[in-house]
Amino acid sequence: xxxxxxxDGDAVVMIDQTRLPAEENYVRCASYLEVADAIxxxxxxxxxxxxxxxxxxxxxxxxxxxxxxxxxxxxxxCAELAATRPTAVNLFWGIDRMKRVYRxxxxxxxxxxxxxxxxxxxxxxxxxxxINEAIGKNGASLVPDGKTVLTHCNAGTLATAGYGTAxxxxxxxxxxxxxxxxxxxxxxxxxQGARLTVWELQHDxxxxxxxxxxxxxxFLKSGxxxxxxxxxxxxxxxxxxxxxxxxxGVAVLAKENNVPFYVAAPISTLDLSIPDGGHIPIExxxxxxxxxxxxxxxxxxxxxxCNPAFDVTPNRYVTAIITERGVxxxxxxxxxxxxxxx
Amino acid sequence: xxxxxxxDGDAVVMIDQTRLPAEENYVRCASYLEVADAIxxxxxxxxxxxxxxxxxxxxxxxxxxxxxxxxxxxxxxCAELAATRPTAVNLFWGIDRMKRVYRxxxxxxxxxxxxxxxxxxxxxxxxxxxINEAIGKNGASLVPDGKTVLTHCNAGTLATAGYGTAxxxxxxxxxxxxxxxxxxxxxxxxxQGARLTVWELQHDxxxxxxxxxxxxxxFLKSGxxxxxxxxxxxxxxxxxxxxxxxxxGVAVLAKENNVPFYVAAPISTLDLSIPDGGHIPIExxxxxxxxxxxxxxxxxxxxxxCNPAFDVTPNRYVTAIITERGVxxxxxxxxxxxxxxx
Numbered sequence: 001x002x003x004x005x006x007x008d009g010d011a012v013v014m015i016d017q018t019r020l021p022a023e024e025n026y027v028r029c030a031s032y033l034e035v036a037d038a039i040x041x042x043x044x045x046x047x048x049x050x051x052x053x054x055x056x057x058x059x060x061x062x063x064x065x066x067x068x069x070x071x072x073x074x075x076x077x078c079a080e081l082a083a084t085r086p087t088a089v090n091l092f093w094g095i096d097r098m099k100r101v102y103r104x105x106x107x108x109x110x111x112x113x114x115x116x117x118x119x120x121x122x123x124x125x126x127x128x129x130x131i132n133e134a135i136g137k138n139g140a141s142l143v144p145d146g147k148t149v150l151t152h153c154n155a156g157t158l159a160t161a162g163y164g165t166a167x168x169x170x171x172x173x174x175x176x177x178x179x180x181x182x183x184x185x186x187x188x189x190x191x192q193g194a195r196l197t198v199w200e201l202q203h204d205x206x207x208x209x210x211x212x213x214x215x216x217x218x219f220l221k222s223g224x225x226x227x228x229x230x231x232x233x234x235x236x237x238x239x240x241x242x243x244x245x246x247x248x249g250v251a252v253l254a255k256e257n258n259v260p261f262y263v264a265a266p267i268s269t270l271d272l273s274i275p276d277g278g279h280i281p282i283e284x285x286x287x288x289x290x291x292x293x294x295x296x297x298x299x300x301x302x303x304x305x306c307n308p309a310f311d312v313t314p315n316r317y318v319t320a321i322i323t324e325r326g327v328x329x330x331x332x333x334x335x336x337x338x339x340x341x342x
Numbered sequence: 343x344x345x346x347x348x349x350d351g352d353a354v355v356m357i358d359q360t361r362l363p364a365e366e367n368y369v370r371c372a373s374y375l376e377v378a379d380a381i382x383x384x385x386x387x388x389x390x391x392x393x394x395x396x397x398x399x400x401x402x403x404x405x406x407x408x409x410x411x412x413x414x415x416x417x418x419x420c421a422e423l424a425a426t427r428p429t430a431v432n433l434f435w436g437i438d439r440m441k442r443v444y445r446x447x448x449x450x451x452x453x454x455x456x457x458x459x460x461x462x463x464x465x466x467x468x469x470x471x472x473i474n475e476a477i478g479k480n481g482a483s484l485v486p487d488g489k490t491v492l493t494h495c496n497a498g499t500l501a502t503a504g505y506g507t508a509x510x511x512x513x514x515x516x517x518x519x520x521x522x523x524x525x526x527x528x529x530x531x532x533x534q535g536a537r538l539t540v541w542e543l544q545h546d547x548x549x550x551x552x553x554x555x556x557x558x559x560x561f562l563k564s565g566x567x568x569x570x571x572x573x574x575x576x577x578x579x580x581x582x583x584x585x586x587x588x589x590x591g592v593a594v595l596a597k598e599n600n601v602p603f604y605v606a607a608p609i610s611t612l613d614l615s616i617p618d619g620g621h622i623p624i625e626x627x628x629x630x631x632x633x634x635x636x637x638x639x640x641x642x643x644x645x646x647x648c649n650p651a652f653d654v655t656p657n658r659y660v661t662a663i664i665t666e667r668g669v670x671x672x673x674x675x676x677x678x679x680x681x682x683x684x
Contacts, residue, residue, distance in 0.1 A: 021642040152556075183648075186632065186640070188530060188554035194633075194641040202642055209646045210632055212530035214494075214555035214588025218653040221590065246556025248563065252598050253591055290528070290552055291536075293635040298528070299536040300363040300544055304551045306525075311560040 032061030046159020051090030128161035134324035136172030143173035147226025153244035155231025181207035239315030239332025240277025251317035277312035374403030388501020393432030470503035476666035478514030485515035489568025495586035496538035497573025523549035581657030581674025582619025593659035619654035
């Protein structure tokens with residue numbers, strides 16, 4: 001059983017996703033600053049997992065705050081965690097949830113407030129696992145039998161508190177008896193597909209084949225791919241989806257070849273405050289992620305690089321959005337609002 | 343001045359493209375078997391360069407053949423070289439050209455026949471440079487001014503005897519005063535874009551930005567890409583284009599975003615003997631190219647891999663095919679036949 005993140009009394013423990021699969025190391029974050037650093041460095045990544053990490057980061061920050069300047073410390077903790085990564089809305093959702101609990105229980109003695117926040121952070125984690133299982137149940141029947149499922153990046157156990165969003169749908173389809181196998185895009189530059197998705201699916205005994213990102217089109221055209229399932233980092237009110245760079249390309253190629261393209265994500269990934277994907281901030285990461293692979297230089301000295309970590313897939317390429325509350329289809333403005341109101 | 347391949351008296355000398363840009367090594371192939379091995383291992387790659395290497399391989403093979411069993415040796419030399427890589431038709435074109443010269447001069451004394459074949463192989467190389475310059479001239483005016491050109495893989499000096507096909511068009515556009523810069527897809531798994539295209543363009547002082555393959559869609563959607571120019575490994579009679587894996591995806595994404603998609607290739611890349619791209623054999627290469635980067639493992643032990651080295655872009659995504667004899671547009675069946683008959 002892979003454990004992405006857990007609360008360990010006085011620290012947050014995470015599996016180090018920068019070293020997998022070569023090394024299975026666990027990182028112990030003993031302060032909110034260490035949690036923030038872990039998010040920034042992608043020791044933990046994946047929108048739902050980042051939401052859990054943010055909640056736990058707030059909890060550990062408050063546990064170590066000075067009772068005499070609690071409000072001030074609390075603001076600083078939340079601001080520091082919020083500044084780690086801009087795209088996945090679950091980060092802000094996790095912090096906001098902790099802010100609401102903080103405000104509701106601010107009147108309590110410090111020890112009780114602290115315990116309440118720690119309990120909430122643990123609850124965020126537990127709920128996320130249940131949410132992913134519900135996403136899996138809702139999505140399983142959409143996966144065509146006897147075909148290959150293509151996925152991009154890692155939207156599995158490692159991207160969540162457990163079970164996964166896109167990989168949750170795949171797991172649920174397998175549990176429901178579907179005879180499927182998986183094609184995993186390697187997902188440059190961070191190689192989440194090669195390093196994390198293949199590793200996870202090997203753990204589960206689900207047949208997985210690794211391809212480079214630029215092979216996705218070839219196999220979508222070949223007829224062997226029954227559907228695409230990916231996760232999401234932020235979904236706008238109109239159903240535009242921000243997800244790992246390359247998702248947009250896969251979505252266009254899926255549509256061009258009449259292959260259904262599914263997005264699996266918790267309701268916490270919806271950002272109904274923005275009308276469309278044009279309002280989603282896209283994180284630009286370090287050039288060295290592209291010019292180096294595991295520390296080995298693959299491009300000449302002085303190479304200019306663009307490294308947007310995400311792209312936006314317009315809603316017209318999205319066949320359905322699978323959430324824990326049900327499956328949304330076009331028109332998304334209405335279907336997503338209805339799911340949120342449930 | 344980069345020299346991809348040259349005849350050196352009693353050997354064929356090639357720059358080792360598996361080690362660039364980290365090391366600028368030259369490999370000396372002293373027999374046709376060493377030339378075949380260099381093609382197979384991609385010490386030399388790129389369809390036109392492979393054509394030159396094949397011709398030089400035949401020449402060196404004949405120079406070392408036994409005059410008493412010349413016809414037999416010649417067949418074995420040609421068969422060995424033809425078996426190295428299946429997709430780029432220039433390989434077979436280069437061998438066939440040498441076969442024609444062999445037959446036409448078979449009656450000569452061995453020394454004269456040998457010299458005639460060596461001269462022909464050197465001519466193939468010299469002609470290729472002139473052909474690429476003509477391709478550049480024919481394509482330069484198609485490149486929109488003030489925008490970025492996206493290219494995939496390496497179709498430059500290193501893929502040819504010199505100047506390049508796709509990069510030849512870019513070079514000619516720059517020489518004609520176009521204010522352009524280049525986005526280079528890194529082109530996994532072999533990283534021709536990161537390792538070779540960026541390196542070549544740096545040599546020429548043409549501004550180049552490296553992106554991962556899965557970023558191409560994002561930038562095609564962004565509006566900054568004025569056109570795509572790529573090379574080709576084989577073009578069917580109807581204009582379907584086999585080229586480096588990922589080309590198909592770029593072509594679809596270009597069309598989806600109304601960005602012109604140009605293929606630059608010599609007439610020797612046309613294979614009018616096949617009606618469409620479905621007849622082009624696609625080489626499957628070793629899994630280790632995907633699971634390892636410069637010897638560093640990036641996927642778990644036991645990872646299953648697909649590694650098709652090429653894909654086929656249907657003609658409907660191709661805005662034009664730029665050759666040394668002119669620019670072909672749809673319907674390609676007619677326009678390509680007309681260029682060939684010139």
